[in-house]
Amino acid sequence: MASFGELLWDLFPEGPKLGGAPANLAFHAxxxxxxxxxxxxxxxxxxxxRALFRLEEAGVKVLCAKKSQAPTGRxxxxxxxxxxxxxxxxxxxxxxxxxSEEDKAAVLRADVLCFGTLAARAPTSRxxxxxxxxxxxSRTAPWSFLDLNLRAPYDDRTTIEFxxxxxxALKMNEAELEQLGRVFETSTPLDFLQSRFTPAxxxxxxxxxxxxxxxxxxxxxxxxxxSRGNHPVGAGDAFSAGLVVALARGQDRKTALSIAAERAAxxxxxxxxxxxx
Numbered sequence: 001m002a003s004f005g006e007l008l009w010d011l012f013p014e015g016p017k018l019g020g021a022p023a024n025l026a027f028h029a030x031x032x033x034x035x036x037x038x039x040x041x042x043x044x045x046x047x048x049x050r051a052l053f054r055l056e057e058a059g060v061k062v063l064c065a066k067k068s069q070a071p072t073g074r075x076x077x078x079x080x081x082x083x084x085x086x087x088x089x090x091x092x093x094x095x096x097x098x099x100s101e102e103d104k105a106a107v108l109r110a111d112v113l114c115f116g117t118l119a120a121r122a123p124t125s126r127x128x129x130x131x132x133x134x135x136x137x138s139r140t141a142p143w144s145f146l147d148l149n150l151r152a153p154y155d156d157r158t159t160i161e162f163x164x165x166x167x168x169a170l171k172m173n174e175a176e177l178e179q180l181g182r183v184f185e186t187s188t189p190l191d192f193l194q195s196r197f198t199p200a201x202x203x204x205x206x207x208x209x210x211x212x213x214x215x216x217x218x219x220x221x222x223x224x225x226x227s228r229g230n231h232p233v234g235a236g237d238a239f240s241a242g243l244v245v246a247l248a249r250g251q252d253r254k255t256a257l258s259i260a261a262e263r264a265a266x267x268x269x270x271x272x273x274x275x276x277x
Contacts, residue, residue, distance in 0.1 A: 001029050001244065002110035002142065004129055005119030006094040007040040007051050007062070008073030010233060010273065016047075017272035018054050020073065020094070021116045021149045024234045024273040028241035028263060030059045034248070037061045037110065039103050039132070041068050041125075043093040048072040058274070063103055068093035077233060084233050086151055088118075095122035099131045107132045110142040111248045114240070116149035117163045126162065133166045143200070147240045148172040150179055157183050164197045171203040171240050190214065203257075205239055211261060213253055222257035225265035234273025239264035 005022035023038055030036040038060055042048030051072060055062055073092035078085050097119070107113055113136045120126040136144045146167035150160070160183060164170070170193065172180070181189035184196075193202060194214070201215035210223040242260035251259070267275060 001026070001034045001112045001114065001248065002037045002039060002107050003029070003114040004039045004097070004132060005116055005125070006073050006092070007038060007042060007055065007064075008075055008092065008094065009047055009051065010075050010077045012077050012271070014271070017274070018051055019075065019234065019273040021147060021237050022114060022119065023055060023060075024237035025114050025147065025241045025244075026060045027055065027058055027274045028238045028267070029245050032241060032245045032259075032263070034241075034245045035061075037063065037106055039063045039097065039106070041065060041093045041095075041097045043068055043070055043072040045072055047074075048093065054274075063100070063106060065098060065100065067098065068096040070096060088151060088154070091122075094119065095125050097125040097128045099128040103128070103132060104135055107135050107142065112145055112244050113142045114145045114147065114244060115163070115167075116147050117159055118149050118151055118154055120159050120162055121154040126159075130162075130166070143168040145169045145171070145240070145244055147237070148176045148180075149236075150176050155179070155183075164193070167197070167199060169201050169203075170197075170199045171205070171243065173205045173207070173236060177204055203243060205236060205264075211239070211257060213257055215253070217253070220253050220257065222254065222261050225262045227265040227268045229269030231268050231271045234275075235264040235268040237273060238267040 003022040003026040006020035007023040008020040009016040010019035026036040026038040070091040074089040076087040205211040239260040242263035246256035
């Protein structure tokens with residue numbers, strides 16, 4: 001499994017924790033027994049070195065040129081009404097991911113290429129993502145998996161359409177689905193996505209009310225697993241990892257959804273997007 005995009009530090013009131021949706025996804029995929037790889041960029045700074053060391057220590061292979069003059073990514077995280085709010089620093093090194101032959105070879109070896117909308121906010125990383133997704137689209141595998149991860153102000157229609165048009169499968173939370181309705185000016189965003197972009201499946205997570213997967217077989221729901229914590233940062237990325245890994249292994253939809261929901265619940269019990277348990 002290959003994941004493309006941001007590796008950064010989430011700055012919580014209690015201190016920094018390693019994060020970034022693609023990095024979180026790769027971390028949890030590795031913990032689930034997959035061979036996970038992250039294509040990213042960090043700055044020439046101490047935070048960048050720490051980030052690479054921590055992720056590789058967890059077993060995730062990282063392809064990173066370390067050529068950017070921009071600083072390693074940072075996100076200020078605060079909680080509002082029990083939900084995380086994010087202030088994303090710009091510029092950041094992960095805006096400057098440059099394509100390499102090693103990246104291309106890694107993508108062609110992978111069975112899934114995962115990405116999010118945030119990594120497409122800047123021209124350099126967007127062009128690299130486009131090149132790698134073109135490889136993914138040129139053969140039966142890897143298939144491309146988009147976890148929307150909409151973050152204002154980097155949630156414009158152009159960026160969203162760029163990503164949706166290149167994804168074979170989609171995952172989003174219900175707030176993001178509603179936001180897509182506003183972006184595309186439709187009261188039926190799910191129907192719109194299925195007809196306009198024809199993904200193999202769309203998965204919508206609903207927090208404590210579980211998740212639903214929509215594909216040609218219809219809609220399949222799974223209940224949320226009980227969670228004893230209140231740390232939602234990274235839980236959605238853990239869900240994506242569980243879903244992608246299970247489906248790539250050929251497991252059925254219901255099993256894959258259950259694995260994803262359980263992983264998300266466990267992550268929500270502990271602080272930080274990459275807890276060890």
